[in-house]
Amino acid sequence: MKATTPRKKPRSAAGSKPRYRTIWISDVHLGTPDCKAEHLVEFLKRNDCETLYLVGDIIDGWRLRSTWFWPQEHTNVVRKILTKAKRGTQVLYVTGNHDEFLRKFVGYELEIGNIRLVNEHVHETADGRRLLVLHGDLFDVITRYHRWIALAGDALYNGTMRFNQWFNRGRALFGMRYWSLSAFAKQHVKTAVNVISTFETSLAHECQRRELDGVVCGHIHHAEARDIDGVTYYNCGDWVESCTALAEDFDGKIHVVRWVELDHLNRTAPAVVPTPKLRDAA
Template identity: 55%
Template sequence: MSHYRTIFISDLHLGSKGCQAEALCLFMKEHTSERLYLVGDIIDGWRMRKKWYWPQSHTNVVRRILTAAKRGTDVTYIIGNHDEFLRGFLKFRLMFGDIAVRNRAVHDGQDGKRYLVVHGDMFDGLMRADRKWIMHLGDSAYNLLLWVNTKLNVVRRRLGMDYWSLSKMLKSRTKRAMNFIQSFEGHVADYCRRKGFDGAICGHIHVAEQREIDGITYKNTGDWVESCTALVEHFDGRWEILHFAPHAALIADRAIYGDTIPQASTPAALIPAQ
């Protein structure tokens, strides 16, 4: 078991079929921290409004988070665009057990830097009220892509091939997607500079990253739909993006049987981001 000063995870999308809940349960079982930030889109209210989907594995994730808070982990839930229905309750100082719910937070890093912790939808031009329909359309297309990817990986598994992400490949090779990511990161850095933050920790775009942008430290946690990534802060001030690779059988069985699979008995592997 690994223990960290802080763990940041985002974009779990509980309530959607794309959520890798079993992998997340394994990760949380093997990795603990003094502080845990849930950086938005934890519950996928958009998908659940269209069709109810909540298997046992998603309840298990919630239980692990609540248990961590009960055992002393300082847990903060940051609201994102998919769980924006919670923003209406912020004036009541919303709490889930021992978990504080916030629109944003400030994290004082062991490295001496002051970080803004926010989901990131505020920096996305498509989240404007007059453009939000485009975001919802894109969300539907993304979920279709995930469905195609699941079927494709069933075939790949039968051919003895490794798991492969169609969506991740398209993001990395599409110029428009790359321009959007760079624009998003630039908006985050500009905001931090104006507000006096040394850096920002966010999610939203499902691309894990750590880099400096004109003197501002930008960190993105990635997601738990495809990438299965977490941003961790070590006690000595080091930062690391962890790519969680569950046992191959877990991914294969999930693609074939859905969420009704037993707990994997083989330890998962962690691959530090390059």
Template identity: 50%
Template sequence: MFLSDVHLGTPDSQAAMLVEFLREHRAETIYLVGDIIDCWRMKRKGFYWPQAHNDVVQKLLRQARKGTRIIYIPGNHDEMLRHYQGIHFGGIEVRERAIHETADGKRLLIVHGDEFDMVVLNHRWLAHLGDMAYGCAMWANKWHNRMRQLLRLPYWSFSRWAKSKVKRAVSFMSDFEAVLAEEARKEGADGVVCGHIHHAANEMHDGVRYINTGDWVESCTAAVEHPDGRIEIIDWSKKIAERMRRPKAVAQAGSIAPAHRNEAA
């Protein structure tokens, strides 16, 4: 299982949804692919840590105690953990990057991806400014979804929709994917698993598999490897939306069924 960009410590984190996801999914190995804890936001806004955020940590620690191997690859928002490479915290191992071999023998480079983001590398102040703007967008997204909840509508991410529509954002994501795929090729890997840009993907780039786990702020996605080595992106928000629609569909089917039986009779 590959998870990234949970951003615990911020009001934007969909921690409760991640807890539900972890209740229903087990793995031999879990890779935490960066930005699990948002130290940037906590440093700027102050400490924020509700029960749901604590539940995520407890769930992961419990799985580690039960034998699940957990590898933490820090990102830019939790970069302080990069000073603790090779250290184990409650059964969770911290690494700068890792190589994962799938069940069908493919080698995947695991990195967060911020080290290939030119804004983060060369214009750190601009990255922080962008993070503040992103926080404003997430504030608007939160209130929008509260209204949807009142209307009994499923979660919907405005920012994810905007990313797919704005040409400049699409171009940035395409360049990012190409650079990460090239890094995997340099490492002699068959593919790369990363996070950072909050855009889930599972596709080929010139013969190299590019997998982005997405995030647990906007889209609530994770990448998982099946026993045969196949990699799948699970969109948990879509799964929840399908479950919300199912009772209505069942009720409608139940009201139609008697008429069909009468016609058959």
């Protein structure tokens, strides 16, 4: 690994918005009722970066093929990203399985202004680490080899989100915190835990094979930063339920940013939540 000298974070006036070297977001699912577009617009408005990665499933082509849903809030997300690109932010759109219709254009090396379309990319951090950036669906055995199961699972997930919405409205009436059935299943249902574990381990092994230091992905809607067999695994999370992103400082440290707490998701105004820095596994 070549040695690099981390650049200092540019000074900014008091009260100005935070500026990062890199921001990663994934699994926005524009075109679905569950997309928290208003929170994402607020996040993009209040945070600047040199490079913005859109790590797949930004647009939900699966859902839009069956039911058209596109309110003004979703257009606002697109406009905010285009504005950032116009003002100098390099934007890389990494294709995912829900926006796989874009993959046929990658071979044309499509690049419009500061927006580039790719299937994957190797990102070099300020401290010299090389990270594979991809959505991750090709390392999900269900999505890759059993498409009908993936489609059924997607329908089940959407139904779960509908149930969650009504269930948590009832909990709110009794002053109870937001509770996520999908998050509970991912962490406690043995089959789901095994599938996620296999997914994460497969990505780590791919990085080892390519002699890379880590991976940044999305797909499973669970933000995380941890070490797997000597490989640094980062997941962006999602903007359907958790409203999370990854941000790289100008010294190369990468942190999970939790934009809102779960119990604020049904409120109108995003609540900015300070997040402690994660251990940087170089």
